[in-house]
Amino acid sequence: MKEFAMIIVGAVLVNNYVLSKFLGICPFLGVSKKLDSAFGMSLAVIFVMTLATAVTWPIQRGILDPNGLRYLQTVVFILVIAALVQLIETAMKKYLPALHQALGIYLPLITTNCAVLGVTILNIDENYTYAQSIVNAIGSGLGFMLAMVLFSGVRSRVEAAGDRIPKAFQGIPITLVAAAIVSVSFMGFSGIVDGLFK
Amino acid sequence: MADNQKSNLAVLTNGIIKENPVLVLVLGTCPTLAVTTMAVNGIGMGIAATLVLICSNIVISLLKKVIPDSVRIPCYIVVIASFVTVVQFLVKAFAPDLDKALGVFLPLIVVNCIILGRAEMFANKNSVLKSALDGLGMGIGFTLALLCMGSIRELIGNGTWMGINVTANLWDPIIVFLLAPGGFLVFGSLIALVNHLTKGKGVQRKEFGCAGCPSAAVCKAARKEG
Numbered sequence: 001m002k003e004f005a006m007i008i009v010g011a012v013l014v015n016n017y018v019l020s021k022f023l024g025i026c027p028f029l030g031v032s033k034k035l036d037s038a039f040g041m042s043l044a045v046i047f048v049m050t051l052a053t054a055v056t057w058p059i060q061r062g063i064l065d066p067n068g069l070r071y072l073q074t075v076v077f078i079l080v081i082a083a084l085v086q087l088i089e090t091a092m093k094k095y096l097p098a099l100h101q102a103l104g105i106y107l108p109l110i111t112t113n114c115a116v117l118g119v120t121i122l123n124i125d126e127n128y129t130y131a132q133s134i135v136n137a138i139g140s141g142l143g144f145m146l147a148m149v150l151f152s153g154v155r156s157r158v159e160a161a162g163d164r165i166p167k168a169f170q171g172i173p174i175t176l177v178a179a180a181i182v183s184v185s186f187m188g189f190s191g192i193v194d195g196l197f198k
Numbered sequence: 199m200a201d202n203q204k205s206n207l208a209v210l211t212n213g214i215i216k217e218n219p220v221l222v223l224v225l226g227t228c229p230t231l232a233v234t235t236m237a238v239n240g241i242g243m244g245i246a247a248t249l250v251l252i253c254s255n256i257v258i259s260l261l262k263k264v265i266p267d268s269v270r271i272p273c274y275i276v277v278i279a280s281f282v283t284v285v286q287f288l289v290k291a292f293a294p295d296l297d298k299a300l301g302v303f304l305p306l307i308v309v310n311c312i313i314l315g316r317a318e319m320f321a322n323k324n325s326v327l328k329s330a331l332d333g334l335g336m337g338i339g340f341t342l343a344l345l346c347m348g349s350i351r352e353l354i355g356n357g358t359w360m361g362i363n364v365t366a367n368l369w370d371p372i373i374v375f376l377l378a379p380g381g382f383l384v385f386g387s388l389i390a391l392v393n394h395l396t397k398g399k400g401v402q403r404k405e406f407g408c409a410g411c412p413s414a415a416v417c418k419a420a421r422k423e424g
Contacts, residue, residue, distance in 0.1 A: 020378045022232035023302075026311070029227070071287065074305045075279040082272060114228050114309045121302055168394035169386075172224055176386030183379040 004135045006197050007128075011139030013189040017115050018147040019179075020186060024115030028148060029175055031106070033159070038152040039145070044106040046141030048088065049119050052081050053137035056120040057130055077120050085110055115144060147182070154178050209328050213335030219312045220343035221392050226312040229303050230344060231381040237360050240348030241341060242296040246285050246304065248337025251313050253281045255333035258321040265322075274317045275308070282307045312340060343388075350384050351375050 015021055018028045024045070031041045056077050064070055089107045092100040110116055119140050123133040158165075158178050165174050204212075219225045226247075233243045257277050258265075265273045286304050290297045297304065307313065316336055321329040353359050355375030357366030365371070374380050 022228050022378065022381065023306075025227040025231060071283060074283050074286065074308055075276065078275055078279050078308050079272070082275060114306045117309055118302055118306060121305055125302065166390075168390040170393075173386040173390035173393065176382045176389070180379040180382035180386065183382055184374075187374075187377065187379065 002197060003132070006193055007132060007135050008139040008142070009196065010193050011136055012143040012146060013186065014191075014193055016143045016147055016186050017118070017140050018144055019183040021118070023118040024113055024144055027106075027110075027113060027115075028144075028151065029172075029179065032148055032152045032155050035149065035152045035156075038148040040102055041106045042141070042145030042148045044103040044110060045113065045115065045144050046138065047103070048081075048085060048107070048110045049116050049137045049141045049144075050134060051088065052084055052116055052120050053123055053133050055084060056080055057123060057133050060124050061130075073121070073124070078117060081116055081120070115140070147186075151179065151182055154182055204328075206328065206331055210331045210335040213332060213337070213339040214342065215339070217336075218339040218343060219315075219336050220340055221389060223312075223315075224389065225315060226310050226340065227385070229306070229310060230347060231378075231385055233300055233303055234344055234347040234351055234381065234384075235355070235376045236299070236352050237345055237348035239296070239299045240344030240346075242289075242293065243300055243303065244337065244341025244344045246289060246300070247307050247310060247313070247340055248334065249285050250278065250281045250307055251316060251337045251340075252330055252333035253284075254278045254313060255316060255321040255329040256326055257281075258317045259324060259326045259329035262322045270322065271314075271318075274314060278313055278317070279308045312336060347381075347384055347388065350388075351380055355380055 011017070017023045018025065027041055027045070032038045059076060059080065060073065064072060064076065085107055089100070092103070092107075119137050123136055126136075128136055155175070155178065158174055163170075169177070213219065217223055220227075220230050229243055229247070234240045254274070254277050258274060261273070261277075282305060285307070289300070289304060316332060320332045324332070349359055353364060354372050355377075356373075357368075357371040358364055372380075375384065
């Protein structure tokens with residue numbers, strides 16, 4: 001249990017995917033304007049990250065590694081994720097229309113989201129077991145959600161400032177500067193895993 | 199197709215200044231922020247992405263009549279992923295230090311929206327030569343922007359440039375510039391600078407979203423609903 005707790009706390013707070021590993025910056029800055037869309041996008045990311053890990057880990061360890069095909073990792077993973085996202089979308093539309101209404105619009109964006117491909121590759125690089133990989137995927141997704149939800153609050157204050165922002169900084173630059181400040185707050189968590197569990 | 203009338207030189211220089219992928223189109227933010235802790239890493243990432251960009255642009259331009267329109271995005275992804283794998287192994291073999299520094303961002307060139315974006319917006323409409331030049335120009339633009347970011351962060355955060363000691367002995371470097379917040383701050387300031395110098399006309403993307411990315415239509419739908 002302890003190792004899983006360590007992975008979750010590490011993935012959510014210390015090595016936050018968005019704010020310290022710089023994975024998934026596009027949706028983080030693109031869909032964080034409103035709280036509900038930030039929440040919906042993060043739910044879709046958690047969902048796809050977990051499923052993608054559940055599928056790619058057995059492929060890597062069961063098919064690619066034993067047959068000496070490690071070099072196909074990048075090609076296979078991205079295709080599996082693309083197919084998986086398409087499959088989830090189709091299945092959701094048919095069987096869970098309510099959920100599709102809420103998450104469906106975010107699903108196609110996720111294929112080219114580097115956080116999803118990133119988590120599947122990092123799970124292999126870190127030599128995690130199957131259970132650890134799944135937990136890491138959920139934790140990373142939760143970290144993405146925490147960053148998105150916190151940042152959407154900051155964003156709404158920044159938007160409210162409107163024309164009081166210096167002209168050159170309006171739009172993208174001020175968003176990035178705000179992200180820098182949110183990211184500083186996450187630096188405070190470094191070392192928390194050692195402090196809690198060792 | 200206005201692009202067809204452009205001279206080869208204009209295609210090449212387009213990506214370097216007028217449509218710089220990082221500072222004007224604001225694409226490929228993830229690697230821009232992540233690998234630019236040192237100027238050398240920025241150049242390495244830039245060259246790796248340039249190689250992939252040129253090769254994938256050439257192949258996609260060659261295959262533009264063969265690939266059916268409805269499955270073009272998966273086809274592009276396969277082409278790009280293959281070249282990324284080649285580059286990944288070249289870097290592993292000849293520059294192991296760079297491989298360590300770039301880490302997961304080397305395979306993640308696959309999902310770099312600059313490359314997919316150029317395939318969708320340029321290579322599938324233009325001749326092979328023009329596509330190759332466009333790839334080269336965009337790649338140089340990407341590399342220069344990364345070099346710029348990397349130089350600023352390395353100089354302020356570490357007191358060195360390209361590993362050469364510059365100000366490290368004069369005052370204590372501000373380490374936070376090497377960490378995540380510094381990346382966001384320097385990138386934001388650089389775009390603000392471009393905005394200021396061009397009086398707001400330079401930066402073409404006013405908002406984050408997925409404009410310029412192949413899934414742009416979906417993005418717009420997402421923003422409307424959200």
